[in-house]
Amino acid sequence: ADGQRLPLVITPDGTPLIEPDAPELASHVGLATTPEAEFYDLVVIGGGPAGLGAAVYGASEGLRTVLVERSATGGQAGQSSRIENYLGFPDGVSGGQLTDRARRQAAKFGAEILTAREVTGLEVNGAARVVRFSDGSAVAAHSVILATGVSYRQLLAPGCDALTGCGVYYGSALTEAASCQGQDVYIVGGANSAGQAAMYLARGAKSVTLLVRGESLAASMSHYLVQQIEEAPNISVRARTVVEAAHGEGHLEQLTLRDVDSGASELVDAQWMFVFIGAAPLTDWLDGTVLRDGRGFILAGPDLTTDGRPPAQWELDRPPYHLETSIPGVFVAGDARAESAKRVASAVGEGAMAVMLVHRYLEQS
Incomplete structure (x- = not known):
């Protein structure tokens, strides 16, 4: 190679990868990029604390669960140098350690984890919720949890x-x-x-x-x-x-x-x-699908109701559940939710709570 096209990655078997894209690199290091099935009980979008929490609780409670992450699991928490106020770690834990354990825990319970897959669309097809990927493929499920998180805002100062x-x-x-x-x-x-x-x-x-x-x-x-x-x-x-x-x-x-x-x-x-x-929610791909506030954060539960009434497009007799979006069966957890606490513990808790509400939704469907 001429050294001009970087990065250059050498795999353990000696195969050189010149300027590999994320899916190619993921496949060579043993990460799954393709779903094993066409239909699931639950699709979790996002691999931060909220998404990992949802995957752990969904898979451990018998739901066929797939988690989709566009880069690597961990989210912003995965980059944190030290988290000292997370329950059960009195001496603190790095974000990388915490989220790596959560990823392995989700996999242990049978959750599929797809990396380097970007979600570009969400559709309703009868009782199914269809999640579309950037390469044109799709996967469907009874329910979806949006745990897309946020991205760091850029400093606009010259230089x-x-x-x-x-x-x-x-x-x-x-x-x-x-x-x-x-x-x-x-x-x-x-x-x-x-x-x-x-x-x-x-x-x-x-x-x-x-x-x-x-x-x-x-x-x-x-x-x-x-x-x-x-x-x-x-x-x-x-x-x-x-x-x-x-x-x-x-x-x-x-x-x-x-x-x-x-x-x-x-x-x-x-x-x-x-x-x-600060951070901006990664929800632009949901424009025109679920209701969001003026800053792009996803509205859910009581935040959807005005004067005690659900949103105009809500078709069910019951009001939306606490973490349910304007689409029945589609829930939100973590930093992408409007007025969320922006803390790791609350994100994990919302992921677990969203799974509980998914069970309730499935029982009544």
């Missing part, structure tokens, strides 16, 4: 696009932590994911600075994390501060920071910046 992957990263990017040893790190955001990354990176970085648009961390971060950050000697917090520009030749070298209140700008040395500025 950030060109330096993404070269000092500017979205999410915790744990693989970069070793490169931050002894250097100045900036983290943009004030929620739990930003706090967890700050604590992790502070172990080796010279300094870690949290840039927060709001007045303080208290409004958006768990109390235990706020306390840990306050006690960490090499972590500082700059409230009411935003990134105005990123600078560097081939790698991040400096940031221009602006004080929101005074408007004053300051140029600081920075080799690494990790961005956690």
Whole structure:
């Protein structure tokens, strides 16, 4: 190979893959990409904590279950450096460890897990719910759980696009932590994911600075994390501060920071910046299918009813169940749901609750 087409992957049997797409790579490392059947009791879309929770409970309770994930299981939680407030892990657990255990648990109970498959459509065909893939194929089921999660919002400051992957990263990017040893790190955001990354990176970085648009961390971060950050000697917090520009030749070298209140700008040395500025739901493919709010989050249960009445297209005599969308038999769990808690534990709980409601739906169908 000429080295111009990358990545180059060598499989264990010596087969070279030049610039493989996700399905090709998945098939060579032993991941399933094709469903074994045409019809299931339950299709779970999304492999984050909510989707994995639904797959575990669905398969363990006798439903023929298939989980479809467009990249790799874990979602945003899978990238978290350390989760310390998840029930049953008093010493904390990395997001990767937690979600890998959940994936193996779902597989143990018999759930099929398909990776590198992008879902592009959802249709109603009588009692069946049809899930369509980007390659034109489809799979059908009695019920569907939407656990598509969210994606990180991009920082729009000049210079950030060109330096993404070269000092500017979205999410915790744990693989970069070793490169931050002894250097100045900036983290943009004030929620739990930003706090967890700050604590992790502070172990080796010279300094870690949290840039927060709001007045303080208290409004958006768990109390235990706020306390840990306050006690960490090499972590500082700059409230009411935003990134105005990123600078560097081939790698991040400096940031221009602006004080929101005074408007004053300051140029600081920075080799690494990790961005956690909220997330947008991955629901555009559902436009015109299920009802969503103005930001794209999926409405469900009581949020669908106005003046105590279900939505106009609702055809059943009963009101929607708690996590049920505007399509009977289609449920939502986790961060994609409007007004969700945006926490791993609540996402897992909603996945389990959605399965309970699927059972109720199937009994009455």
